[in-house]
Amino acid sequence: MQILTANDIYKSFDGVEVLKGISVGVNKGEVLAIIGPSGSGKSTFLRCVTQLETVDAGDITICGEKLVQNGADGKAQYADKAACGKIGLRIGLVFQNFNLFPHFSVLRNITEAPIRVLGKSREEAEKAARQLLVKMNLADKADAYPFQLSGGQQQRVSIARALAMEPEILFFDEPTSALDPELTGEILKVIRELAAEHMTMVVVTHEMKFARDVADYVVFMDDGAIVEQGKPAQLFDSTTNERTLAFLSRYHDA
Amino acid sequence: MNYQILLSQMLEGTLMSLRIFFSTLLFSLPLGLLVSLGRMSKNPIINLPVRLYILIMRGTPLMLQLLFIFYGLKPLFGIQLDRVLAAQVAFALNYAAYFAEIFRGGIEGIPQGQYEASKVLGFTRQQTFFRIVLPQVVKRIIPPMGNEFITLVKDTSLAQVIGVVELLKITSNWVSSAVDMTPFLIAGVFYLVMNGIVTRCFTVAEKRLAYYR
Numbered sequence: 001m002q003i004l005t006a007n008d009i010y011k012s013f014d015g016v017e018v019l020k021g022i023s024v025g026v027n028k029g030e031v032l033a034i035i036g037p038s039g040s041g042k043s044t045f046l047r048c049v050t051q052l053e054t055v056d057a058g059d060i061t062i063c064g065e066k067l068v069q070n071g072a073d074g075k076a077q078y079a080d081k082a083a084c085g086k087i088g089l090r091i092g093l094v095f096q097n098f099n100l101f102p103h104f105s106v107l108r109n110i111t112e113a114p115i116r117v118l119g120k121s122r123e124e125a126e127k128a129a130r131q132l133l134v135k136m137n138l139a140d141k142a143d144a145y146p147f148q149l150s151g152g153q154q155q156r157v158s159i160a161r162a163l164a165m166e167p168e169i170l171f172f173d174e175p176t177s178a179l180d181p182e183l184t185g186e187i188l189k190v191i192r193e194l195a196a197e198h199m200t201m202v203v204v205t206h207e208m209k210f211a212r213d214v215a216d217y218v219v220f221m222d223d224g225a226i227v228e229q230g231k232p233a234q235l236f237d238s239t240t241n242e243r244t245l246a247f248l249s250r251y252h253d254a
Numbered sequence: 255m256n257y258q259i260l261l262s263q264m265l266e267g268t269l270m271s272l273r274i275f276f277s278t279l280l281f282s283l284p285l286g287l288l289v290s291l292g293r294m295s296k297n298p299i300i301n302l303p304v305r306l307y308i309l310i311m312r313g314t315p316l317m318l319q320l321l322f323i324f325y326g327l328k329p330l331f332g333i334q335l336d337r338v339l340a341a342q343v344a345f346a347l348n349y350a351a352y353f354a355e356i357f358r359g360g361i362e363g364i365p366q367g368q369y370e371a372s373k374v375l376g377f378t379r380q381q382t383f384f385r386i387v388l389p390q391v392v393k394r395i396i397p398p399m400g401n402e403f404i405t406l407v408k409d410t411s412l413a414q415v416i417g418v419v420e421l422l423k424i425t426s427n428w429v430s431s432a433v434d435m436t437p438f439l440i441a442g443v444f445y446l447v448m449n450g451i452v453t454r455c456f457t458v459a460e461k462r463l464a465y466y467r
Contacts, residue, residue, distance in 0.1 A: 099367035
C-alpha cells in the first residue's frame with residue numbers, strides 16, 4: 001500500500017520554477033532518501049507534501065486520501081480545510097533546525113500536541129512521551145528545557161515530538177545539517193532504528209553513506225526535477241547517468 | 255506649611271495618578287495587541303487605517319491629545335467626557351499605539367519555524383498564537399515594556415492640562431501658594447518610589463521568565 005503518492009508536482013516562487021514535475025511514491029514501511037545539491041528543490045518538495053507550501057499543479061495522496069489534485073483547468077485544487085487538517089495529522093516532520101518550543105520543557109514539547117490536538121489525557125500523553133524519551137535515550141531530560149540540550153539531543157526530542165502524534169509517515173528535512181559532525185551519528189542511529197521498526201519515512205539528506213545503507217529507494221534531484229531514482233545499489237554503484245556521477249563524485253572526494 | 259495636610263493631599267493626588275496608570279494599562283495592553291495584529295495584517299483596509307492611527311498617536315503630543323479629547327469632542331461630535339474619563343481615554347489610546355509597536359516587534363521576532371512546527375503538529379491558529387507565540391513574545395518585550403511603564407508613571411502628570419488633580423498638580427498648587435520648593439522634592443520622591451516598584455516588578459518578571467532561552 002502506498003502511503004505517499006505524489007504525481008507531477010509543479011511549484012514556482014515568483015515566476016521561478018522550483019519543482020518541475022516531481023513524481024514519487026512511498027510504500028508502507030519503506031524508507032525513501034532524497035539526495036541532490038542545494039537548491040535542487042528537495043526541501044521544497046518536502047514542504048509541499050507536509051502542507052507548509054502549496055503546489056501549483058499536481059496530485060498528492062496520503063494514506064489513500066487526496067490532499068490535492070489537478071482541476072479541469074490543470075491547476076491544483078486542494079481538499080477542503082478539514083480534510084487537509086486530517087491529512088496533516090497522518091504525517092510528521094522533523095526540521096533541519098529542530099524548531100522545538102523553547103518555553104516548554106522537553107516533556108511538554110512532546111505532550112502538548114497529543115493533548116491539545118488529539119485530545120489525549122495528560123497521563124496518557126505523558127506516559128507515551130516518557131516511553132519515547134527512553135527510546136531516544138533521553139529519559140533523564142524530561143524536565144530540561146531545549147536550550148540546555150545539545151543539538152543532537154534537541155533533534156532527538158523533535159523526533160520524539162513528531163512520533164508522539166503517531167504519524168503514518170515521517171518526513172526528515174536534512175535532519176543532521178545543523179549538527180556538528182560528531183553529533184550526526186546519534187540522529188542517523190535513531191532513524192536507522194525507526195527503519196528497523198518499519199516506520200515509513202522520507203529523508204532529505206546529504207549523508208550519502210546513510211542513504212545507501214538505510215534507504216529502500218533513493219531519488220536524486222537536481223534543478224527541480226528527478227534525474228534518477230532506484231535502489232541504492234543501482235544509483236550509487238552502477239549508475240551511468242553523468243549528472244548523478246558528477247554529484248556523487250563530489251562526495252567521494254570529500 | 256502644614257505637612258500633615260500637604261502629605262495627605264499629595265497621597266490623594268498619587269491615588270489619582272495611579273488610577274490613570276492602572277486604567278491605561280488595563281485598556282491599552284489588550285488594545286495594543288489588537289492594534290499590532292491590525293498593523294501586521296496584509297489587508298490594506300485594516301492595515302492602512304491602523305498605521306494612520308499609530309502615526310497620529312505617536313506623532314502628536316500626548317498633551318494635545320488630552321486637550322482634544324476633553325475640549326474637542328464637544329464641538330465635533332457633541333460628546334463631553336468628564337475630566338478623569340477623558341484623561342483615561344486619551345492615555346489608553348496613546349499608549350495602545352506604543353504598545354502595539356512593541357508587540358509587533360516581539361511577534362515578528364518569533365522565528366518562522368515556530369509557526370511551521372505548530373502547523374505540522376496540527377495546532378489551530380489560535381492555539382499557535384496563544385500557546386506558542388504569545389508566551390515567547392512576553393519574554394522578549396519585557397525590557398521595552400519596562401521603559402513604557404516607567405514613562406507612563408511620569409506621564410500621568412500631563413492630565414493636569416485638562417484639570418485633573420493628580421500628584422504634580424497638587425504639589426505645584428502648594429508650591430505657588432506657600433512659595434516653598436519642598437513639596438517638589440517630596441513629589442520627586444513619590445515618583446521615584448512608584449517607579450522603584452515598577453522596576454522591581456519588571457526585574458522579578460524577567461527572572462521568572464529566565465527559565466528558558
